[in-house]
Amino acid sequence: MGPLLAIFPHPDDETFTSAGTMAAAAARGVPVAVISATRGEAGESSIPGLDDPQRLGEVREQELRDAMSHLGVSDVRFLGYRDSGMPGSPEAQHPHAFVRTTVDEAATRLVAPVRKLRPQTIITFGPEGMYGHPDHLHMHHVVLRAVALAADPAVASGEPAEPWQTAALYFGTFPREEMLDILDRPGSPLAFLPPEARETVGTPLADITHVVDITPWSEAKRAAIAAHVTQTGDGGPLQHIPDEAIERQLRREYFVRSALPWSADEREDDDLVARLAAESTRG
Numbered sequence: 001m002g003p004l005l006a007i008f009p010h011p012d013d014e015t016f017t018s019a020g021t022m023a024a025a026a027a028r029g030v031p032v033a034v035i036s037a038t039r040g041e042a043g044e045s046s047i048p049g050l051d052d053p054q055r056l057g058e059v060r061e062q063e064l065r066d067a068m069s070h071l072g073v074s075d076v077r078f079l080g081y082r083d084s085g086m087p088g089s090p091e092a093q094h095p096h097a098f099v100r101t102t103v104d105e106a107a108t109r110l111v112a113p114v115r116k117l118r119p120q121t122i123i124t125f126g127p128e129g130m131y132g133h134p135d136h137l138h139m140h141h142v143v144l145r146a147v148a149l150a151a152d153p154a155v156a157s158g159e160p161a162e163p164w165q166t167a168a169l170y171f172g173t174f175p176r177e178e179m180l181d182i183l184d185r186p187g188s189p190l191a192f193l194p195p196e197a198r199e200t201v202g203t204p205l206a207d208i209t210h211v212v213d214i215t216p217w218s219e220a221k222r223a224a225i226a227a228h229v230t231q232t233g234d235g236g237p238l239q240h241i242p243d244e245a246i247e248r249q250l251r252r253e254y255f256v257r258s259a260l261p262w263s264a265d266e267r268e269d270d271d272l273v274a275r276l277a278a279e280s281t282r283g
């Protein structure tokens with residue numbers, strides 16, 4: 001099976017959506033790479049010693065590398081943008097904020113790595129951005145555009161790399177039904193969401209195309225989640241995710257396969273996610 005490339009906006013997005021799938025790929029000898037658009041500079045942490053906002057990006061870069069090491073993944077890259085923060089955050093005004101770049105500009109930055117890595121499968125966020133974070137939504141459009149640009153022979157990437165058609169594109173998501181259940185718990189990490197977000201968080205189970213049983217890699221994923229200390233440690237913004245929600249995260253990963261113009265005839269089970277999902281249903 002060809003390489004797997006995960007492209008997400010902040011360190012920890014890749015872990016929650018697809019750590020088990022990445023670990024499964026690495027265990028099969030499939031090359032796995034992760035590209036993070038930002039270093040998660042706005043992911044406020046109040047953990048003593050890790051609470052310096054000036055250093056947060058640097059710390060989270062290392063956390064991402066540590067998290068990936070638990071999965072057997074060592075190819076970790078950064079696009080060099082800055083975390084735009086939650087909606088309305090002053091971080092979005094920073095000149096390097098990811099949301100301030102155009103889709104075309106950021107997508108163009110991805111062309112060279114995509115052409116070099118030649119991924120068979122790319123995983124990123126879907127159009128709902130899991131819970132609508134502005135960087136998550138932007139990432140979705142940037143990756144769609146990057147996949148198209150990388151395949152276009154008319155686009156020069158400034159590198160001696162041939163155009164590349166990614167065979168399979170998947171959106172990592174979580175069932176809306178389960179996210180609403182988390183949202184309603186006291187102290188929920190999603191409590192900041194406005195009431196109308198209930199209509200758009202995650203993906204209805206009926207629309208999820210592939211479910212991967214990751215229980216063989218649940219301990220690797222648990223270690224990867226814990227490696228994002230500034231976020232998931234005591235004092236981090238995600239410290240209150242209910243245990244039950246974490247346990248669900250450690251059992252299954254959920255994807256929506258996106259159609260690509262050149263892969264309409266591709267056999268469904270030809271890529272890594274489809275194969276893992278098929279093996280999961282066979283038990």
Ligand SMILES: [Zn+2]
Pocket residue numbers: 009010013133136
């Ligand atoms: Zn994120």
